[in-house]
Amino acid sequence: MTARELFQAGRLNESVQALGAELRKDPTDTRRRTFLFELLCFAGEYERAEKQLDILASEKKESDLGALLYRAAIHAERTRNEMFSKRDFPSGRAPDATTLIIHTKKPDPNLPARLAFYGGQIVPEKHLKAVGPQAFGQRPVGTGPVRFVSWTKDDRTVLEANPDYWGGRIDADRVIIRAIPEMAPRVAALLKGEADLITQLPPDHGERVTGNAA
Numbered sequence: 001m002t003a004r005e006l007f008q009a010g011r012l013n014e015s016v017q018a019l020g021a022e023l024r025k026d027p028t029d030t031r032r033r034t035f036l037f038e039l040l041c042f043a044g045e046y047e048r049a050e051k052q053l054d055i056l057a058s059e060k061k062e063s064d065l066g067a068l069l070y071r072a073a074i075h076a077e078r079t080r081n082e083m084f085s086k087r088d089f090p091s092g093r094a095p096d097a098t099t100l101i102i103h104t105k106k107p108d109p110n111l112p113a114r115l116a117f118y119g120g121q122i123v124p125e126k127h128l129k130a131v132g133p134q135a136f137g138q139r140p141v142g143t144g145p146v147r148f149v150s151w152t153k154d155d156r157t158v159l160e161a162n163p164d165y166w167g168g169r170i171d172a173d174r175v176i177i178r179a180i181p182e183m184a185p186r187v188a189a190l191l192k193g194e195a196d197l198i199t200q201l202p203p204d205h206g207e208r209v210t211g212n213a214a
Helices: 003-008 012-025 030-042 046-059 061-083 111-116 125-131 133-138 183-191 203-210
Strands: 091-096 099-103 146-152 156-161 174-178
Touching (some): 125 133
Antiparallel strands (some): 091 099
């Protein structure tokens, strides 16, 4: 049986082993390597999954952005498991719409920081169950300073100021986060004023950017 057939049969561990053997015959097969990453996530083997992302990003540059997003998801799931296990947090309850009471086994001064980190976000349970994780992830609902407007795959995410944010309205009415994987067009967008800021700027582009008045 192939790795995919084993997976469809519910034999996850055997599927991982079979796919590893298939990749040893053709290490550059990014399709199989992506599938291996997904299988490792299913199996909860996040460290091995991250290694597959590193390989994918090095072999296929256009996958860099996807790799970063996947890595964030992996860290979120891992952090949830580590920071909110029943071992340390046996129970919690919400007595009303704006209050959450978490019971800990011992004093935990880092709890506010845990809640502010990956995996600590509080989401509307009924809505999540109604639409499912995939639909919720594509159109998330939260209580932060911005709210979701739209997402275009491999292109952009559009956010707008949340007028009901408890911390006060942000200065910008709208925030557009664009996906520009290649460095040259990313720098060009900044220099032409099409972007207000960019990330992952290599040191050799620093002088060109700082010396441009735009």
